[in-house]
Amino acid sequence: DAGVIQSPRHEVTEMGQEVTLRCKPISGHDYLFWYRQTMMRGLELLIYFNNNVPIDDSGMPEDRFSAKMPNASFSTLKIQPSEPRDSAVYFCASRLQGAAEAFFGQGTRLTVV
Amino acid sequence: LAKTTQPISMDSYEGQEVNITCSHNNIATNDYITWYQQFPSQGPRFIIQGYKTKVTNEVASLFIPADRKSSTLSLPRVSLSDTAVYYCLVVPAYSGAGSYQLTFGKGTKLSVIP
Numbered sequence: 487d488a489g490v491i492q493s494p495r496h497e498v499t500e501m502g503q504e505v506t507l508r509c510k511p512i513s514g515h516d517y518l519f520w521y522r523q524t525m526m527r528g529l530e531l532l533i534y535f536n537n538n539v540p541i542d543d544s545g546m547p548e549d550r551f552s553a554k555m556p557n558a559s560f561s562t563l564k565i566q567p568s569e570p571r572d573s574a575v576y577f578c579a580s581r582l583q584g585a586a587e588a589f590f591g592q593g594t595r596l597t598v599v
Numbered sequence: 600l601a602k603t604t605q606p607i608s609m610d611s612y613e614g615q616e617v618n619i620t621c622s623h624n625n626i627a628t629n630d631y632i633t634w635y636q637q638f639p640s641q642g643p644r645f646i647i648q649g650y651k652t653k654v655t656n657e658v659a660s661l662f663i664p665a666d667r668k669s670s671t672l673s674l675p676r677v678s679l680s681d682t683a684v685y686y687c688l689v690v691p692a693y694s695g696a697g698s699y700q701l702t703f704g705k706g707t708k709l710s711v712i713p
Contacts, residue, residue, distance in 0.1 A: 490642075519701060529643070529686075529703040542700070577642045579701070586633065586690075588701055590642025 490591035492578050498597045504566040507594045510559055511580030519588065520553055520563050521577040529577070535561065536583075568598045601625040601689040608708040617674045619707050621687030624668050629692040632663060632670045637684045637706070647672070648690070674709075682711045 491510040499505050511518050519534040533543040538555045546553070550569070555561040565572055575595050581588040604622040611617045623632065631650055635643040647654055649661040649670070660673040674681055684706040691700065 521703075528705050529637075531700070531702055534701070579642065581701070586631070586648040587645035590644070593640075593642055 490578055490580050490589050492576075492591035492594050494594060495592060496595045496597075498599065499568055501569055501598055502567045503598075504564065505568045505572075505596060505598075507563040507565075507576050507578075507596070509561045509563070509578030509591060511561070511578070512582075512589055513559065514582060515580035515589075516583040517581040517588070518555060518561050519577075519579040519581075520561070521579065522574045523577060523593075524574045532563070565596075568596075570598045573597050601627060601630060603687045603689055603704050605685075605687050605704065605707045607705060608710070610710045610712060611677055612712050613678055614676050617677050617681075617709060619672045619674075619685055619687075619709070620669055621672070622669045623687070623689050626667050626689055627691065630689045631692065632661065632667075633688045633690045634659070634661065634672050635686045635688065635703070637686065639683075643686060643703070646685075677709075677711050679711050679713065682709060684708050 493508045517536055520532040521529050522532055523529045530545055532545040533553045534541055535555045551565055553563045575593045577590050577593045579588045579590040601623045631648050633648040634646045636646050637643040647656055647659050647661045649663050651663050654661045662671045686703050686706040
């Protein structure tokens, strides 16, 4: 397996534009997590899914953020409209139920100007 | 979820053994202690997990005392490539109904000096 795949790796967009980040988890994994990392706030859990169902979205900062998981092999995190303070690295991770280890993707570095 | 406390940063010379201690006073009976490593510009990577006593793998050892209120990650003979941020997490055993949290703190930034 190629691991957790995120796209794009880098995204630069203007304030007010819609941004969509994509994640393909490892095949067969039951859990999918979205994180945001900044120098100031560290690694924050935004939302996680179990079997494609959102379980906890209390970390989603505002209504501008939304996440979907239409099937077991794909998830999106959308920001609309984007703001400069959304600039961060966004990570996706997946985990097999009962396993100790979660696997992270390489991240998407988002810059909103 | 049990809160964890670990040093913000540590420095070590190459070849030395490094021990990073994490406090988790409110750990629950079914919680596991898990450590991740993060290199710059990469996602975190699982290192080791334990419940009690000692666990060892090819990367590190994890020491957990009987009261489980703390744990120590031990890296033998560090090299420059071990420079990274190390996160201690308390992870609940699967409790059903899809509930599973994986929450990271600030971590410990380890700098290995030549």
